[in-house]
Each structure stands twice: as structure tokens, then as C-alpha cells.
Amino acid sequence: MSDLKTVRKDYDSRQLLESTINKDPFALVESWLKDAKEHAGLDYNAMTFATTDEAGFPNLRTVLLRGFSRDGISFYTNYTSSKAKEIEKNNKVGVNFFWKELERQIRMKGIVKKAPEADSDAYFASRPRASQLGAWVSDQSSIIENREVLDQLKKEVEERFEGKDVTRPPFWGGYTIQITYFEFWQGRPGRLHDRIAFMMNADGEWFLERLAP
Numbered sequence: 233m234s235d236l237k238t239v240r241k242d243y244d245s246r247q248l249l250e251s252t253i254n255k256d257p258f259a260l261v262e263s264w265l266k267d268a269k270e271h272a273g274l275d276y277n278a279m280t281f282a283t284t285d286e287a288g289f290p291n292l293r294t295v296l297l298r299g300f301s302r303d304g305i306s307f308y309t310n311y312t313s314s315k316a317k318e319i320e321k322n323n324k325v326g327v328n329f330f331w332k333e334l335e336r337q338i339r340m341k342g343i344v345k346k347a348p349e350a351d352s353d354a355y356f357a358s359r360p361r362a363s364q365l366g367a368w369v370s371d372q373s374s375i376i377e378n379r380e381v382l383d384q385l386k387k388e389v390e391e392r393f394e395g396k397d398v399t400r401p402p403f404w405g406g407y408t409i410q411i412t413y414f415e416f417w418q419g420r421p422g423r424l425h426d427r428i429a430f431m432m433n434a435d436g437e438w439f440l441e442r443l444a445p
């Protein structure tokens with residue numbers, strides 16, 4: 233790629249100032265998600281989710297944010313996948329959103345745990361049938377011989393559930409990340425971006441600090 237050193241954009245659409253922002257980081261995330269929904273289009277809820285592998289390397293992948301509240305960030309996945317195995321060993325995780333249309337990034341750290349079964353059941357029941365069947369078909373992150381293996385398993389699963397509701401596989405469900413750190417980034421001209429981090433003090437109160445860009 234010949235233009236990697238020359239392609240550049242100046243960020244100048246918005247500001248992130250202590251004087252005007254919501255001092256409640258949860259409310260700030262909510263309002264940025266709302267803006268993202270409006271401006272960033274489909275997959276505005278896609279986030280990079282980081283775990284740590286056995287060798288100590290960060291391991292990142294995209295997952296879809298399916299819920300956000302004071303209890304945390306939720307997403308759904310396979311409980312025997314690589315990410316799930318890594319979570320069992322180390323429940324400290326990271327999340328990153330980047331919305332180029334808004335020149336914004338949110339970085340979060342937190343502690344992840346499985347979502348309540350009832351929550352996973354309710355979300356699974358709301359998914360399209362093809363996705364429900366897909367959850368049964370895919371032993372996520374395992375090595376498979378070829379594409380035909382998946383097609384064959386899909387046929388078998390379709391037959392098994394023919395004329396019936398697809399139940400939630402016991403190995404599929406949600407996770408909730410309780411957030412311990414937030415960092416909001418707003419692009420500004422000349423690479424002098426705004427960065428505001430929220431951390432919790434010993435009394436459990438959130439406080440903010442401005443970081444150099």
C-alpha cells in the first residue's frame with residue numbers, strides 16, 4: 233500500500249470539554265452510542281473485545297454490543313470458544329469502539345462474567361432462526377476439516393429442529409463486563425485530540441482526568 237504514510241485526515245467536527253460533558257461516564261457512553269446509532273450506520277455497535285491468551289498475548293476480535301447499563305456491557309458468544317477459555321483464566325478484559333464518522337473512540341476495561349441464564353434465554357429466543365441454528369452448528373474456534381463439515385452439520389441440526397422451536401445450546405450465552413475504566417477520545421485538529429479518562433476512587437466514586445493526546 234503506497235499511501236499508508238501520506239493518507240491523513242484532520243479531525244475537527246466536535247470537542248470533548250470538561251466544562252460541558254456529562255460527568256457520569258455511563259451517561260456519556262449512552263449519549264455517544266446514541267450519536268453512533270444516528271451517524272455511524274449499521275454495525276455501530278461493533279466493538280473490539282480483548283482477552284489475554286495463555287502465552288500472555290492480547291487476543292482481540294470484533295463482537296456486537298447487545299446491552300449497556302450500569303451493570304455493564306453485554307455481548308453473546310459460544311462458551312467453549314477461544315475467548316471463553318481465555319475468560320476462564322483471566323476475567324480482566326478490554327473493549328474498544330471507533331466511530332470514524334464521529335471521530336470518536338471509547339476504550340473500556342473491566343471484569344467479565346457470564347450473564348444470567350434467563351438473559352441468555354431471552355436474547356437467544358429473539359434471534360433469527362438461522363442464527364439460532366448456527367449457534368448449534370458451530371463449535372466456535374475449533375479446527376474443522378473444510379466448509380463441507382459445516383454444511384453437513386447444518387443439515388443435521390435443521391433436521392433435528394424441524395417443526396420445533398430452536399432451544400438455546402447450553403454452550404452458548406451472554407457475558408457482561410463490569411466496567412472499571414473508561415476513556416473517551418474525540419479527534420481534534422493538529423493531532424491535539426481530547427482524551428478524558430474516568431477512574432474510580434477508593435470510595436467507589438468516578439472521577440475524571442484529561443490525558444495528553
Ligand SMILES: Cc1cc2nc3c(=O)[nH]c(=O)nc-3n(C[C@H](O)[C@H](O)[C@H](O)COP(=O)(O)O)c2cc1C
Pocket residue numbers: 275278291292293294295296297307308309310313314315316372373
Ligand atoms: C462485525 C462482527 C461482529 C461479530 N459479532 C460477534 C458476536 O457478537 N459474537 C461472537 O461470538 N462473534 C462475533 N464475531 C466473530 C468474532 O470476531 C470471532 O471471529 C469469533 O467470536 C471467534 O473468536 P474467538 O476464537 O477469539 O473466540 C463478529 C465478527 C464481526 C466482524
